[in-house]
Amino acid sequence: MSGIIGKKIGMTSIYDAAGKNIPVTVIEAGPCVVTQIRTKEVDGYEAVQLAFDEKKEKHTTKALKGHFDKAGTTPKKIMAEFTRFDADHNKSYGDLVSVDVFTEGEFIDVVGTTKGKGFQGVVKRHGFAGVGEATHGQHNRLRAPGSVGASSYPSRVFKGIRMAGRMGGVRRKVINLQIIRLIAEKNLILVKGAVPGANGSYLILERWS
Amino acid sequence: MSKHPLLQYVDGFTEIQKLPNFKAGDTITVHYKIKEGEKERIQQYQGIVLQRSGAGKVETFTVRKMSGNVGVERIFPVASPNIDKIDVNKRGVVRRARIFYLRKLTGKKARIKEKVY
Numbered sequence: 001m002s003g004i005i006g007k008k009i010g011m012t013s014i015y016d017a018a019g020k021n022i023p024v025t026v027i028e029a030g031p032c033v034v035t036q037i038r039t040k041e042v043d044g045y046e047a048v049q050l051a052f053d054e055k056k057e058k059h060t061t062k063a064l065k066g067h068f069d070k071a072g073t074t075p076k077k078i079m080a081e082f083t084r085f086d087a088d089h090n091k092s093y094g095d096l097v098s099v100d101v102f103t104e105g106e107f108i109d110v111v112g113t114t115k116g117k118g119f120q121g122v123v124k125r126h127g128f129a130g131v132g133e134a135t136h137g138q139h140n141r142l143r144a145p146g147s148v149g150a151s152s153y154p155s156r157v158f159k160g161i162r163m164a165g166r167m168g169g170v171r172r173k174v175i176n177l178q179i180i181r182l183i184a185e186k187n188l189i190l191v192k193g194a195v196p197g198a199n200g201s202y203l204i205l206e207r208w209s
Numbered sequence: 210m211s212k213h214p215l216l217q218y219v220d221g222f223t224e225i226q227k228l229p230n231f232k233a234g235d236t237i238t239v240h241y242k243i244k245e246g247e248k249e250r251i252q253q254y255q256g257i258v259l260q261r262s263g264a265g266k267v268e269t270f271t272v273r274k275m276s277g278n279v280g281v282e283r284i285f286p287v288a289s290p291n292i293d294k295i296d297v298n299k300r301g302v303v304r305r306a307r308i309f310y311l312r313k314l315t316g317k318k319a320r321i322k323e324k325v326y
Contacts, residue, residue, distance in 0.1 A: 010216045013267055014223055018244070019290040026219050188215060199213070 003206035005052035035071040048085035051076035111204040112196035116169035234301030240293035260307040300324035
């Protein structure tokens with residue numbers, strides 16, 4: 001899995017050569033720094049750790065500062081590990097990874113944290129249809145969850161019954177998004193369609209093939 | 210909130226051709242390029258503008274026409290390279306920017322007063 005860390009800028013649309021309107025998400029990705037190499041002998045698995053986005057030194061703990069010093073780089077805001085980043089093991093501490101890890105037209109997966117929706121009912125959260133009708137004397141059951149189980153047996157509600165609660169703000173992966181355009185001089189990646197999260201949130205872009 | 214500079218940079222790839230000014234209530238003819246296999250021809254679509262929606266390079270407009278008894282609405286992106294040209298046939302007098310009430314009206318009621326200069 002090779003990849004890069006990015007930041008969601010926002011959505012817009014561009015036109016292809018045939019005049020077709022393509023909705024795209026603009027992602028500012030990299031350049032990322034290799035801050036650690038995980039090896040089989042030391043860590044038990046192989047991976048490459050990348051770091052992205054400048055952070056002020058006064059906001060960095062001394063422990064993290066040492067970690068970044070080892071790679072010879074300034075403190076960064078976010079780090080992520082990529083297993084099997086390159087088969088040839090030719091990455092070393094402090095190497096830069098930029099958008100050219102991908103090529104235009106290929107399909108990648110994007111991981112992000114979805115927008116938090118707060119405490120939501122079952123209609124929005126789980127797609128329930130509500131109970132009964134809106135008219136014919138019905139009242140205040142329109143968005144209710146309905147029955148949550150039987151009565152004296154089992155005399156309890158089973159675990160895992162879908163109910164109202166906190167929605168959103170969880171890690172989600174969207175697979176097979178096509179890269180429409182790579183703009184190397186501005187470190188931009190344009191992928192087709194939407195990605196999880198608010199504008200300005202961090203994303204992990206990965207390719208598994 | 211203003212648009213992120215990088216988003217403006219990406220928007221810069223799209224070019225909007227010069228179109229005449231029109232707004233909701235106007236009757237316009239959109240000359241639209243259609244590709245059929247290798248050949249390209251131009252189709253005309255005449256109707257009343259219901260709304261202009263969005264801003265900048267992602268702005269669209271909706272044109273409604275009656276095709277026989279059936280209402281047809283088409284949404285065109287303003288930046289679409291497939292728009293050959295737009296003719297403004299009539300300037301209508303309407304009081305709002307989005308005239309969805311027109312959908313419910315038929316016959317004599319569905320007329321829009323023309324603007325006289």
